[in-house]
Amino acid sequence: MKNIIGKSWRDSASLIVLTKRNSELLSRGEDRGGVNYDILLQTRTRSATFANSVVFPGGVTESEDGSPRWLELLKAFGYTKKDLETFHRPDSVINPIFQNNPIQRHFQLRITAIRETFEELGLLICSRKRKEQRTGLWADIIQDIDVKNWQSRVANNPADWITLCEEHQCYPDIWSLHFWSNWLTPLTLPKRFDTAFFVTALENKPKSIGSSSEVVAVEWLSPAEVIHSGKELQPPQLYELNRLAHVKDIEELVKFAREKSGHDTDLIYPVFVKAKDGMFSVLPGDELYPSSVDYNNDNIINYKNKTVLELREASKIIHRVEIVKGKYQLVIQNYKPKHHINMEDMTYPI
Incomplete structure (x- = not known):
């Protein structure tokens, strides 16, 4: 089935970024559907893919996202190939987008999701901590870099993505990303993507987001706020926002996402x-x-x-x-x- 899908669909990754809702805003008693978190959303420009739509950050995977250089970088922080095996349960049916080499595909698509989030929004979900220092539910972010310069470089040459990490002594925080769903664009549409959706969570909202030329607006909203906003949303975003809204607490949601990440789930076509x-x-x-x-x-x-x-x-x-x-x-x-x-x-x- 993967070979058939591969002829007409481009592999891509999309990242659902959650963050704790500000306690002061929660105390106002606003109708947010009962959740205590926000989701990072961007509005695309007229010239971008999914023009004028509100979407999660993400985009098409590049061959450099699966480069062996990443393993060399991860080794410097105490990780081995065995740590990558945690992405896939051997007893699980393999989703189409991960077929042929599920561990490598899980690894590569997580790299894609983090790279695209940085290219589009300047949010660098990377860590400088060694493996033995990593605990808890939250993703790490790096903010002490020249965001605009690196956004431009990585957008023009995906190979500079690993150069960024090498020069700033950090690595993509792929273990904080949890596989959520796999959507396949209907054949009737002109642009078709085989997309892996991942979930990650930040304990604190970043001080600033440096969006790119493809993005006209960036917002942090609860699922209910964006669903009822009247904004133009693509079917996968609408569906996933409705699904997320059923879990009210961010820690409970992240724990669930982490547990289900290694399991297969229905390909949504x-x-x-x-x-x-x-x-x-x-x-x-x-x-x-x-x-x-x-x-x-x-x-x-x-x-x-x-x-x-x-x-x-x-x-x-x-x-x-x-x-x-x-x-x-x-x-x-x-x-x-x-x-x-x-x-x-x-x-x-x-």
């Missing part, structure tokens, strides 16, 4: 269904989801004699995004995800 009065996409686990997906064809399913509501009422297990008269809503009923948060039954406008 939306399959479109045409109904009498509209269209919707079914997600893995939905009763209408194909038992076998052909990644070389559009897989559109036709039910032109039934309405969207009729198809919903006839289904026992529902995991879909309905689109009727231009309005979207996430509908879940009797769906239990594999190794992930149970969002319970819901019909939620998005």
